[in-house]
Amino acid sequence: MNELLKSVPESYFASVSTLNENLEIGDKPLINLAVGIPDGAAPKSVTDAVKSSVEDPKQHKYPGFRGYPSFKKAIMDFYSRHYGVTLKDENIAILYGTKSALVQFPMIFIEPGEGVFLPNPGYADYSAGVILAKGVEYDLPLLKENEYLPDYDALDQKELDNARLIYLNYPSNPLGSVASKEFFDETISRFKDTDIKIVHDFAYAGFGFDKKHPSILQSDPELSTAVEIYSFSKSYNMSGFRAGFAVGNKEMIEAINIYQDHTQTGMWGVLQEAATTALNEEDDFLTAQKDIFKKRKDMVIKELSEAEIPIEPIEGGIFGWIKVPDEFDGESFVKYLLKEESILATPGIPFGSRGTNYIRISMAIEDEQLKECIERLKGIAYLWK
Incomplete structure (x- = not known):
């Protein structure tokens, strides 16, 4: 490996592409909100x-x-x-x-x-x-x-x-x-x-x-x-x-x-x-795909906003951007979610310095899992108060 390649930081997404056995996961079934691809099959x-x-x-x-x-x-x-x-x-x-x-x-x-x-x-x-x-x-x-x-x-x-x-x-x-x-x-x-x-x-x-x-x-x-x-x-x-x-x-x-x-x-x-x-x-598949994620987006925004969890408007795409509670940064909050709620999210810091105090969540999981994840987040909404 030459010095130029050594100068490239490790790819965050390559490092978490498989779930590491050393992750501290809580007692609940794991929900992976770090996934970056839709959950359905090709046409x-x-x-x-x-x-x-x-x-x-x-x-x-x-x-x-x-x-x-x-x-x-x-x-x-x-x-x-x-x-x-x-x-x-x-x-x-x-x-x-x-x-x-x-x-x-x-x-x-x-x-x-x-x-x-x-x-x-x-x-x-x-x-x-x-x-x-x-x-x-x-x-x-x-x-x-x-x-x-x-x-x-x-x-x-x-x-x-x-x-x-x-x-x-x-x-x-x-x-x-x-x-x-x-x-x-x-x-x-x-x-x-x-x-x-x-x-x-x-x-x-x-x-x-x-x-x-x-x-x-x-x-x-x-x-x-x-x-x-x-x-x-x-x-x-x-x-x-x-x-x-x-x-x-x-x-x-x-x-x-x-x-x-x-x-x-x-x-x-x-x-x-x-x-x-x-x-x-x-x-027609594009239309159906859009409709699936619009329904999920509407549910995520409604439920988290009503719980006063500060999620940014989702106007397109498959991700939500959430400001973490004051006592955390993005990385420490991801560890907290994993250990306490068995939710795997993505810290904002890989996306740049302005992501330090945010996490990214994905809507690319089955509806029932997404609903369960919302309920778990609502259960800790007091952290943002």
Whole structure:
């Protein structure tokens, strides 16, 4: 391991991906609220596509580096149908899961010493890519008083002059906050024709509870300024498939494609057939998925708010963001919940310095378990008084 890799902090989510036998768990059955993927199965049409294509001898060979034309057409049709965005082949990169692209992109786009603004709070592993690129991480504060949207006017001008990228993520993990088309309009207008490009992590696109979440590309019709990273993991319950795509600015997309030309030999054709089927045939599944999580969200917000447990509004996504009682920080409260209530939550600190006094809870568990968890939290509501 070289010194550069040693400089990357341990991935929090890798360290807790399996439950450690040394965890101090209470007497009640464990409820895992740290899970980051929906609890349902992939659509039947998707699994049927896998079954029907896996025996095809062509799927046992290299599939071609940059994706089947049918997969790319499905992406084009999906973005046209859902967002009114027109894409060409040059605007699409197939991804072997979206996390890899989000981490790799600074390494293939910025020069050493250049800056990347990362949301705080925001997804923990964004920063690994900046470190591996020998870039400089700049703080993009997401503050409650600004509805957890960045205030570009408050950013340091010297940092802006040195920055090449801004990462955004709406609906937000961990905050559950969302962005409007007007915000994306402002973002594109501000950074168009500058040296700064935008990477929008759209992993929770399908979880729009009041209305469909906008794509940033709706605000960038010339595809001059942004790429959007779309995941099958959450909306289609396909996390194990490791499939996604990036769409947008052709220079940014080409950087991804060239990098993958040298590091991959093409996504397995069976996965491409499965993803194509999801995009072409499962709009109703997206609606059903949204409805499941809206019901859970309404229950969580109502019950915890009535108990005066300070949870932030959940406007999108699958997570809730809760301020911990005054005598705790996020990490100590996670230990308390585990030991006293057998609830495994995620501390806010992996998401940045502004998460120190928060925990993240997931709604990606069965309804009955979620109801039981709510009752356990209500039972200790006095801690917040």
